[in-house]
Amino acid sequence: MTILILAEHDGNQLSPSVQQAVTAAQFWNSSVHVLIAGNGSDAINQQAASIQGVERVISSTAKHLEHPLAEDVANLIVSISDDYEVILAAHSSFSRNALPRVAALLDVEMISDVLNINGNNTYVRAIYAGNILTTIQSTDTVQVLTIHGSKFTAASLGNNAKIISIETLAAYDKARWLSEVRSQSDRPALNSAKVVISGGRSLGSAERFEQVLSPLASKLGAALGATRAAVDAGFASNDIQVGQTGVVVAPELYIAIGVSGAVQHTYGMKDSRIVVAINQDPDAPIFQVADYGLVADLFEAVPALTAAI
Amino acid sequence: MKILLAVKRVVDYNIKVRIKPDGSNVDIDGVKMGINPFDENAIEEALRLKEQGVATEIVAVSLGTSANQDVLRHSLAMGVDRAILLETDADLQPLRVTKLLKAIVTREQPDLIILGKQAIDDDAGQTGQMLAALLNYPQGTFASTLEVNVNEVKVTREVDGGTETIALALPAVITADLRLNDPRFVKLPNLMMARKKPIETINASELGIDLAPSLKLLQVNEPAARKVGIKVGSVKELLEKLRTHEGILV
Numbered sequence: 001m002t003i004l005i006l007a008e009h010d011g012n013q014l015s016p017s018v019q020q021a022v023t024a025a026q027f028w029n030s031s032v033h034v035l036i037a038g039n040g041s042d043a044i045n046q047q048a049a050s051i052q053g054v055e056r057v058i059s060s061t062a063k064h065l066e067h068p069l070a071e072d073v074a075n076l077i078v079s080i081s082d083d084y085e086v087i088l089a090a091h092s093s094f095s096r097n098a099l100p101r102v103a104a105l106l107d108v109e110m111i112s113d114v115l116n117i118n119g120n121n122t123y124v125r126a127i128y129a130g131n132i133l134t135t136i137q138s139t140d141t142v143q144v145l146t147i148h149g150s151k152f153t154a155a156s157l158g159n160n161a162k163i164i165s166i167e168t169l170a171a172y173d174k175a176r177w178l179s180e181v182r183s184q185s186d187r188p189a190l191n192s193a194k195v196v197i198s199g200g201r202s203l204g205s206a207e208r209f210e211q212v213l214s215p216l217a218s219k220l221g222a223a224l225g226a227t228r229a230a231v232d233a234g235f236a237s238n239d240i241q242v243g244q245t246g247v248v249v250a251p252e253l254y255i256a257i258g259v260s261g262a263v264q265h266t267y268g269m270k271d272s273r274i275v276v277a278i279n280q281d282p283d284a285p286i287f288q289v290a291d292y293g294l295v296a297d298l299f300e301a302v303p304a305l306t307a308a309i
Numbered sequence: 310m311k312i313l314l315a316v317k318r319v320v321d322y323n324i325k326v327r328i329k330p331d332g333s334n335v336d337i338d339g340v341k342m343g344i345n346p347f348d349e350n351a352i353e354e355a356l357r358l359k360e361q362g363v364a365t366e367i368v369a370v371s372l373g374t375s376a377n378q379d380v381l382r383h384s385l386a387m388g389v390d391r392a393i394l395l396e397t398d399a400d401l402q403p404l405r406v407t408k409l410l411k412a413i414v415t416r417e418q419p420d421l422i423i424l425g426k427q428a429i430d431d432d433a434g435q436t437g438q439m440l441a442a443l444l445n446y447p448q449g450t451f452a453s454t455l456e457v458n459v460n461e462v463k464v465t466r467e468v469d470g471g472t473e474t475i476a477l478a479l480p481a482v483i484t485a486d487l488r489l490n491d492p493r494f495v496k497l498p499n500l501m502m503a504r505k506k507p508i509e510t511i512n513a514s515e516l517g518i519d520l521a522p523s524l525k526l527l528q529v530n531e532p533a534a535r536k537v538g539i540k541v542g543s544v545k546e547l548l549e550k551l552r553t554h555e556g557i558l559v
């Protein structure tokens with residue numbers, strides 16, 4: 001039995017979530033292969049080969065895989081799928097796009113965002129924005145799943161797995177990649193930051209979101225996050241939305257500022273080690289998931305906190 | 310251009326779902342139900358494409374029991390032209406849903422299929438991608454902007470770290486993100502009129518698709534709650550607690 005991990009990368013760097021996927025894959029006690037679809041980046045192959053627990057890195061290189069489309073990634077995985085009983089990836093916009101396509105082509109159901117892997121093809125995953133946990137068993141012959149990264153520790157480095165190249169398929173001709181806009185930020189990546197500071201609608205405007213939260217984030221080396229309400233109101237960009245339909249984070253310290261605490265938001269942060277909430281409304285639900293709550297006007301409390309650190 | 314929409318009936322997003330006393334499943338008897346919010350974005354986008362003169366007909370399909378008529382009426386009240394109920398009381402999992410939808414696509418031959426990017430009940434987020442796969446159509450998931458040209462749709466997608474724009478040949482499958490648009494409110498007279506519109510009903514068993522689930526639900530639980538925290542009286546006290554109790558920000 002062999003396990004295939006679909007690796008995510010940005011063309012230069014392997015995503016740290018691949019190390020979490022490798023840890024998840026160790027459950028089966030079998031060979032683990034990592035698939036890299038890209039445009040010939042040896043550094044990424046080397047990074048994958050260095051993860052402990054990886055037996056083989058499979059590299060597929062082509063110009064059209066520089067910005068891999070779900071259609072091409074899915075066709076590539078299906079072309080080698082006979083060798084694998086488990087196909088998995090860390091849950092992200094990349095894997096959520098490609099793996100359901102793989103599952104359908106293999107005529108199996110997919111299990112999204114797995115929190116815990118048990119024996120006999122049994123998995124725990126959340127439904128209803130994390131309010132309910134389900135334990136489900138798959139009877140499919142191939143298991144296709146994404147794992148909830150923060151539930152699995154990152155596998156350590158220091159390995160030197162074999163790297164092999166496979167033949168590349170022709171590009172899918174009905175879809176073309178045109179362009180991308182990457183949020184420019186000097187801050188750490190939201191999904192791997194040790195400290196996350198999130199702002200809600202109470203910030204009032206994009207300017208104040210920046211003015212109030214940035215100095216604190218800079219001082220703590222923190223990533224910035226936002227609620228859906230704040231993103232919809234235009235205070236922050238969509239890629240920093242924390243919650244059910246956005247990014248899920250689990251930092252050492254999560255500071256929620258002017259965040260009411262809807263379940264759709266808390267789904268994305270409740271695995272944080274320490275949660276601090278600052279909100280003027282003493283009844284805000286965010287205080288139910290906060291280790292330390294401060295009922296205060298955020299426009300006074302946050303600058304005071306920034307000054308005191 | 311013809312657009313097909315798939316709409317799902319789910320527990321209202323404001324309801325905190327409970328577990329049945331015997332722990333076998335969630336208890337949604339008598340709970341307020343409604344249309345999946347992402348599917349409303351899909352409907353709204355189709356309506357706008359029709360208002361721009363791009364789309365000529367919009368068909369909505371829902372899978373489930375006769376209770377699903379309410380979400381189809383809601384779709385008709387928003388402005389959808391035709392509604393189809395694919396009637397079944399089976400516990401449908403995404404691949405099975407996809408196979409049923411594919412049968413409708415084969416019959417209706419739409420140029421564009423728009424679905425919500427995920428349903429807020431099972432949070433699987435798979436059906437659009439699976440449907441594109443089985444049809445060998447291109448897919449534009451998590452769409453925040455659509456631009457339809459002659460034989461192509463340009464899709465801006467919300468991805469981790471920013472946005473990405475791709476071009477898809479038609480026919481194509483799109484899944485709607487919340488920021489695609491602000492769905493219109495349904496006006497009462499429209500809702501009254503929608504009650505009189507016909508809903509075509511097809512018995513799912515007539516389509517000859519095996520709906521037996523391959524995922525078996527063994528157990529449902531409530532997640533462990535975070536331990537109850539404390540309120541602090543000031544910024545000074547907050548920092549003191551974080552430093553002495555948690556050993557951070559020292």
